[in-house]
Amino acid sequence: MSIEGVHLLEHLQTPAMMIVRGQVRFANSAAKALLGAHIVGQDVRIAIREPRAVAAILSDEGGSARVKGLSTGGSVWEVDCKVVGLYERLVSLYDLSERVSVAKSHADFVANASHELRTPLANVIGYCETLMNPKAGGDEGLRNRFLGTIRHEAQRMQALISDLMSLSRIEAVKHEAPSDTVDVVALAHEVAGEFKGTMEVHVRANQSEAVIAGDRGQLSQVLRNLIDNARKYAKPEGPVEVSVEAASTGWVLVTVRDEGEGIGPEHLPRVTERFYRADTSRSRAVGGTGLGLSIVKHIVERHRGRFDIESRQGIGTTASLMLPLKGE
Template identity: 80%
Template sequence: MATDGVHLLEHIKTPAMVVARGQVRFANSAATALLGAHIIGQDVRIAIRDPKAVAAILSEEGGTARISGLAVGGSLWEVDCRVLGDGSRLVSLYDLSERVSVAKSHADFVANASHELRTPLANVIGYVETLMNPKAGGDEALRERFLGTIRHEAQRMQALISDLMSLSRIEAVKHEVPADLVDLVPLAREVVGEFRDGSHVTLHTNCDSAPLSGDRGQLAQVLRNLIDNALKYGGPDGPVEVSIEAAQTGWVLVCVRDHGEGIAPEHLPRITERFYRADASRSRAAGGTGLGLSIVKHIVERHRGRFDIESRLGNGTSASLMLPLRDGPAG
């Protein structure tokens, strides 16, 4: 391979090597970072210890092979070998790990969504078929009970579809930083006011105004989801405290705290995953879709903020988010 071609390889981010007579004659920085600087001058069978990859590299016409664990366990790479005019081989290494991971995540998401919809749908069909039986349908008390269950299951499906659509919309714009001016204090007062009837939600602020660049609808959704969660799992008639604290560092801290049973520590790392529930039966009974905290996390990340959940069994749960202020704290 010509010298200028070798120099060109040094400037690309894809790991690349030149192999001649079975030896690695050149490896760019990306390749040595991946495999180690010692591979230069080494037999390619030692540099890449995978029979499929070596066979593709040493074959007369070149070829491709997929190998796993090249960099770290669980990683997936494609080795592509092209035979050059002088008989040397250009070997490029492509990391497929993220692509495979995304595909698996999408497949898992569809499977989980299908499962979540299938259960209430099966219940609705079962109860409707029972009510179609003249004997069961003629019993007024039984009919009322079954219709109540059908309504509950239909509402579960409606809530799940609404959250799925919401999550889809959020992910579609996740790379677009919101630019509208939103004042978090009056927005929080408005959202908290929606929960005043029959609930004990209070709001405390250290400022009259907390302006930031954001999407008003999404920020309202974050507050609603967190307050709704706190009311569901904070115990009967338990108080929910919402606080807003603007700091001189240019950030605003929003915290939603309940005094319920709390969350076991083994669940906390996964609590924002889609469809993950610390207490599945309790969540479904309360009408939870398993997507609320995932939606919150995605919205906070879109606003370039940070989201955290702290909890101790028997001592309640505190969900907090930090968002960058637009013009610094006011009030």
């Protein structure tokens, strides 16, 4: 490769090196930042301590290989070697970490969703088969009890599918900032009113209105999920409080607080992960899908806001979101 060609490599953001007779003769700034400035002049087998990558670089045909942990412990890189002369090789390094991580997340998501659906579906099939037996199906008390279980499991699947569809819709528009006008104070009163008759939700606000640019349907879902969570895990007859505070800094703080059992500190960092449950048995018993807080987090992020959860065991939990006021 010519001197001009080598210097062009310096302007690439992709890490690149010129290997001559198995030695690193040139490395651009990106390659030095990745592997260290000391690699220039080194044998390539020392600069890149990965047998498959070295084999591709030193071969007569060139080639490529995947290398793990080149930058950080969990990173994945592709080392690509092109033959540019009898003893010259152009080596480029491509960071595949994000792509691999996304692929793994998708695979884990499908596996988790399949597992969550498989259990209630197996129960439905099992109870149906039992009811098809004339002896069991002829017992009215047993039949009604089994039908109640079938209905409960079917509702679990329905709720899960509904949440999965919500996540899909949210992710489809996550890069589009919402532009409709939404009064968060009015919305909080409206959603709290949906729970009238099942629980008491107190709403307080420091202003008569707090207007933001948002998606009304998605923000309703956020409040509904948070209030429903508080209802499920609050003490019986315990209060659930929704607070809306508009600040002079250009943000509105919305909090939903309960006085329930609280969440253990070891669970807090993971409660917004898909399908993660701090209390698996209780969550399923009250109809939780394990997706509610993940949906909340995705919606808040789409609104360019921040979501946080604070909890103390035996005292209660406070879920809070900060959203930018319109015009700020």
